[in-house]
Amino acid sequence: MSKQEQLEAILSELKGALPELKEIIVASPDGLPVVQLGEGGIAARLAAMAATAHGLGKRIATTTHLGDLVEIVIRGNQAYFIAYAIGEKGILGLTTPAGSNLGLVRLEAQEYARKLAETL
Amino acid sequence: MEPLKLIVTGPVGAGKSTLIRTLSETEVVDTDALASEAIGKATTTVALDHGTLRLDGHLLHIFGTPGQDRFDFMWEILAEGALGVLLLVRADRPETLPAARNILDFVVSRTQVPHVVGVTHLDRPQVWRPEEVALFLGTPPERAVGFDPRDREEAVKPLVRLLELMGA
Ligand SMILES: Nc1nc2c(ncn2[C@@H]2O[C@H](COP(=O)(O)OP(=O)(O)O)[C@@H](O)[C@H]2O)c(=O)[nH]1
Numbered sequence: 001m002s003k004q005e006q007l008e009a010i011l012s013e014l015k016g017a018l019p020e021l022k023e024i025i026v027a028s029p030d031g032l033p034v035v036q037l038g039e040g041g042i043a044a045r046l047a048a049m050a051a052t053a054h055g056l057g058k059r060i061a062t063t064t065h066l067g068d069l070v071e072i073v074i075r076g077n078q079a080y081f082i083a084y085a086i087g088e089k090g091i092l093g094l095t096t097p098a099g100s101n102l103g104l105v106r107l108e109a110q111e112y113a114r115k116l117a118e119t120l
Numbered sequence: 121m122e123p124l125k126l127i128v129t130g131p132v133g134a135g136k137s138t139l140i141r142t143l144s145e146t147e148v149v150d151t152d153a154l155a156s157e158a159i160g161k162a163t164t165t166v167a168l169d170h171g172t173l174r175l176d177g178h179l180l181h182i183f184g185t186p187g188q189d190r191f192d193f194m195w196e197i198l199a200e201g202a203l204g205v206l207l208l209v210r211a212d213r214p215e216t217l218p219a220a221r222n223i224l225d226f227v228v229s230r231t232q233v234p235h236v237v238g239v240t241h242l243d244r245p246q247v248w249r250p251e252e253v254a255l256f257l258g259t260p261p262e263r264a265v266g267f268d269p270r271d272r273e274e275a276v277k278p279l280v281r282l283l284e285l286m287g288a
């Protein structure tokens with residue numbers, strides 16, 4: 001399996017664990033899409049925005065003495081956007097509807113960010 | 121002192137982050153992340169740079185943008201409320217001029233405020249003169265300022281010109 005295929009397989013597995021996820025993307029730290037799974041046709045945009053949100057989140061965390069950045073959460077009234085660093089190698093971003101079990105989504109997403117770090 | 125908001129924009133590697141680091145009198149916010157493309161440097165701005173500076177009796181808040189057009193949403197966000205635009209262009213990379221023109225059109229059409237073109241890397245071989253850059257961009261030649269953003273005295277030059285144009 002190529003690296004790309006391995007990454008796609010990991011995203012499919014994540015989607016299998018959390019079928020309610022709408023968009024799942026892996027972005028490079030500088031905002032290019034690496035792999036994506038989703039219907040919205042917004043992967044390229046989301047990859048850039050995930051990098052922006054993550055880069056800014058890191059700075060907000062430092063400036064306000066929050067410690068190391070753990071996650072980014074953007075909450076809309078219909079859904080969430082959540083992002084985690086994949087080590088230093090990229091960012092995992094996903095959207096999930098408002099009614100989701102956020103605790104579970106967080107646990108799974110962090111677990112998959114670790115898996116992705118091994119492959120990326 | 122009422123702060124004046126200015127934005128520094130332009131293609132990757134033009135010297136936007138360098139300019140803000142050189143000039144800021146307060147701790148600079150920068151959001152550089154590791155570059156995954158070959159852009160001639162290790163990191164690139166993904167959200168914004170921010171610094172402040174007192175110049176000619178004004179307090180300037182300078183916001184730097186990312187350079188790549190995938191971050192055009194940040195150009196739009198940062199341009200909001202800006203009173204002047206400084207577009208940086210590398211004199212030794214004329215192939216980045218179309219991207220520079222695209223950014224200028226995007227930002228100036230939204231802000232309708234004065235702009236200055238700062239031309240960097242003039243110490244490198246095979247450079248375009250500031251007037252040539254201005255001609256390409258369709259900007260009056262007196263708005264093009266050659267300077268080195270690594271040097272403090274140099275770095276204020278395009279801002280002084282911008283303040284003049286803003287009537288500030
Ligand atoms: N030789 C030379 N190098 C420059 C000049 N201006 C900027 N640089 C270098 O070019 C790079 C520009 O990077 P940066 O400021 O991150 O560019 P940005 O992408 O516009 O933010 C830095 O390594 C600067 O030191 C210049 O006038 N001459």
Ligand SMILES: [Mg+2]
Pocket residue numbers: 136137138164165184185186
């Ligand atoms: Mg920069």
